[in-house]
Amino acid sequence: MRYSQLFGKTSKTAPKDEVAINAQLLIRGGFIDKEMSGVYSFLPLGLKVLAKIENIIREEMNKIGQEVFLPSLAPKDLWEKTGRINTVDVLFKAAPANTHSQVKNDAEYILNSTHEEIITPIAQKFNISYRDLPFAVYQIQTKFRNEPRSKSGLLRCREFRMKDLYSFDKSEEDLKKYYRIAKEAYGEVFARLGLKDLTYFVAASGGDFTSDFSHEFQVKCEAGEDTVYYDPETKEAFNKEIADKLAQKDKTYEIFKACEVGNIFPLYTKFSKAFGYEYIDEKGEKHPIYMGSYGIGPSRVMGVLVEVFHDEKGMVWPKQVAPFDVHLITLGEQHHKRAEEIIKQLESKGIDVLWDDREDVSAGQKFADCDLIGIPVRLVLSDKTLDKIEFKKRESHETKLISPEELDI
RNA sequence: CGGGAUGUGGUGUAACGGUAACAUACACGAUUCGGGUUCGUGUGACUCUGGGUUCAAAUCCCAGCAUCCCGACCA
Numbered sequence: 246m247r248y249s250q251l252f253g254k255t256s257k258t259a260p261k262d263e264v265a266i267n268a269q270l271l272i273r274g275g276f277i278d279k280e281m282s283g284v285y286s287f288l289p290l291g292l293k294v295l296a297k298i299e300n301i302i303r304e305e306m307n308k309i310g311q312e313v314f315l316p317s318l319a320p321k322d323l324w325e326k327t328g329r330i331n332t333v334d335v336l337f338k339a340a341p342a343n344t345h346s347q348v349k350n351d352a353e354y355i356l357n358s359t360h361e362e363i364i365t366p367i368a369q370k371f372n373i374s375y376r377d378l379p380f381a382v383y384q385i386q387t388k389f390r391n392e393p394r395s396k397s398g399l400l401r402c403r404e405f406r407m408k409d410l411y412s413f414d415k416s417e418e419d420l421k422k423y424y425r426i427a428k429e430a431y432g433e434v435f436a437r438l439g440l441k442d443l444t445y446f447v448a449a450s451g452g453d454f455t456s457d458f459s460h461e462f463q464v465k466c467e468a469g470e471d472t473v474y475y476d477p478e479t480k481e482a483f484n485k486e487i488a489d490k491l492a493q494k495d496k497t498y499e500i501f502k503a504c505e506v507g508n509i510f511p512l513y514t515k516f517s518k519a520f521g522y523e524y525i526d527e528k529g530e531k532h533p534i535y536m537g538s539y540g541i542g543p544s545r546v547m548g549v550l551v552e553v554f555h556d557e558k559g560m561v562w563p564k565q566v567a568p569f570d571v572h573l574i575t576l577g578e579q580h581h582k583r584a585e586e587i588i589k590q591l592e593s594k595g596i597d598v599l600w601d602d603r604e605d606v607s608a609g610q611k612f613a614d615c616d617l618i619g620i621p622v623r624l625v626l627s628d629k630t631l632d633k634i635e636f637k638k639r640e641s642h643e644t645k646l647i648s649p650e651e652l653d654i
Numbered sequence: 655c656g657g658g659a660u661g662u663g664g665u666g667u668a669a670c671g672g673u674a675a676c677a678u679a680c681a682c683g684a685u686u687c688g689g690g691u692u693c694g695u696g697u698g699a700c701u702c703u704g705g706g707u708u709c710a711a712a713u714c715c716c717a718g719c720a721u722c723c724c725g726a727c728c729a
Contacts, residue, residue, distance in 0.1 A: 257678070257690070258666045262722050282721065335728075359729060393655065393727055401728085459729090470728085510729075538729075576688065609689035616689090629688065 246569070248601040248614075251275070253288035255614045265468060267548035268398025270560050274617050276568075283395025283403035290618065291547070293568040295406065298438065298543045298550075299385050301565065302408050305434045309426055310381035310410055315363045317387060319355040323362040327519040333358060335390040356389035361516045361538065364411050368534075369522040372413065378524055378534075379419055381427075383410035385543065397468055399548030400504055406544040412537040415524065420511055420535040427509050427539045431462055435506065438546060439563030440464055443553060445503065447473055447482040450490075459510030462541075468552045469504030504549050512536040560619030561639050569599040570654055572620035574611045576627035578604055583626055587634065587649060596654050622654055 253275030260279065263269050271277045276291030287295055303312065318339065324330035337356040357363065364382065372380060388407040395403050410427065414420040428446070435444040447461045461484060463473050474488035475481075476498055483491065488498065517523070517534040524534055547566075554561045564570065571591060575584045581602065588598045599620060601611050608627075615623050616639070625635035633646040 254679085256665065260721095261666070262660085264722065329729095333729080361729090390728085394723095394725090396722085505728095508729075540729080574688095607689080607691055608687065609691080612689045614690085625688080627688065635688095 246597075246599050248599060249603050251289060251599075253278075253290060255617055263398065265396070265398035265400065265548075265552075266555060267400065267468070267551035270551055270555055270617070271398065271548075274560060274619070277399070283392055283401065285399065285402065285544075290568045294547055294550075294562070294566050295543060297566045297568075298546050299406070299408070301437045302434050302541055302543060303385065305430050305437070306383045306408065306410060309423075309430050310383045310412075313364075313382045313384050315357070315360050315384050315386065317357055317389070319357050319363060321353050321355050323366065324355050327362055327516060329362070330355065335392060337389045337391050358388055358390045359407075359538075359540075360384070360386075360409055361411065361512065361536075365516045365520050365522055365536070368411075368413055369520060373522075373524055375415060375524055375526045379412065379414045379423060381410060381412040381423065383408060383539075397470070397548070399544050400468060400552075401470065402544065405542060408541045408543060410539040412539070414535040414537075415526075415532065417513065417535055420513070420537055424509060424511060424537055427537070428460065431507050431509065431539070431541070434541065435462060435464075437565060438550070439565060440506070440546075440550070440553070444506070445473055445475060445482040447484050447503075448487050449484045449508070450486050459508060461505045462507035463503035464506050464549050464553065465501055466504045466549055466552050467502050469502045469549075471503050471505055472500060473503040474498040474500055504545070504552070506546050506549055507539075507541040509539040510537065512538050555619070558613070559617030562619045562621060564621040567620050568618070569620050570596045571598045571622045571624055572615045572618065573598050573600045573624045573626070574608075574615060575600070575602060576608050576611070576625065576629075579628075580626040587624070587626075587652070590649065590652070591654065594654075624652075 255275050256273050259269035259273050263272060263279070268279070271291060272279065274290065275288055276294065278286045278288060280286055306312070321330060321338070324336070330336065336358055339354045339356055341352060372378065385406065385408045387404060389404055392401055392403050395401050399405070412420065412423045412427070414423055432446070435441060443465045445463045445465065447463045449459050449461045461471075463469070463471060463482070465473070472485045474483045474485065476496060513535055514533040516536055522534050523531040525531055550563070550566065551560050554563065562568070573584060573588065575581055584600055584602070588600060591598050601615065603611070619639055621639050623637045623639065630646060633648055634652060635644050636647050637644040
């Protein structure tokens, strides 16, 4: 990709209303654009990162479930059936404006903030035999929640990306078994996202769903809204609510700010009961289905990655999620021919290159933009490098001259 | 939803109640070519909206809207 043709440009300044590091750098780098409070557009660079994050999640989720794609818009009667139309106060309700057509004008819809109301009735249509159980399905989708106070760039949005997985089991015991499987899969996701050392498995209460336990995956991060209580001895972590409940005075916790990137919780029979969803066992008897719900927020993860991996010059992407593998800079048009050869060589090996081919831009600006965008490897072709290539990693200050044959990303 | 702050070209900032200025970005022309080069020319704002005070409002007052911050909230 030629930088000169990339949609979206870097900027020296961030909009004054963006305080969060992730929003400032992502906007300055041309990754995202703000539409309104808690709502952002993803430009090509940002979309590439988001897609990589989502693909890592998808690959791990495919090992423990099947992908589906559910609608954003829901009929309100499903939400009335569970009663959540009245209890979930962040719900967006949508009314059509077809004043000129024959469409009924008093219809009201829900913009799904989560999809239990959708998936449960679908499962009920097909999987009512014990022979269908257990199973799990997931989707990656845009969610809508009218947060009373969206903030911190991508960390707390009103419209955001979410991977949500739903499990269906015959018994509480089976549900707990799957819960552990999901936990392991989540650990793998965050490890692959480069967050292994920063992610904590945190015990939390069940929120609206249950008075029993649930767990959050929290990334240690100053910009986070949550507080984690970590016991270095037992390696157990708790959120504030649970820690208060435990109130073990002789314990000394490590206390730090964190951002929730995922959570898993058992739903038990809350939703299956609301919809009358039961399965028939081998004796012909009916039993309630045990469900679980498991979420990861890919767009929030993107914000967290910036919060955690940046320096004073810009973003420093882990290579698994970087928008490109290599940022190639040419200083002078006389190097364009070589650049094209090198790109061809790299692309034949599946390496994705962003080439800053601009001719009317100073070297300093190209380097500054390169640091801001944060691609893991920088290559420079200039009069100084002669027939060699200058190689530098984003996180390092060292440069070295290598020959094209030595180029191995 | 309580408290606080702020709304001026795309972006960032100025302007005592009296001609809306500068930087950046953008366009054109030179210049330069390893850390946001230098110079010239040009485009670009009904100063968030609606009222009010005043001879005169970006500026003062009221209301609304929007945005950010703190708190409450947060599947």
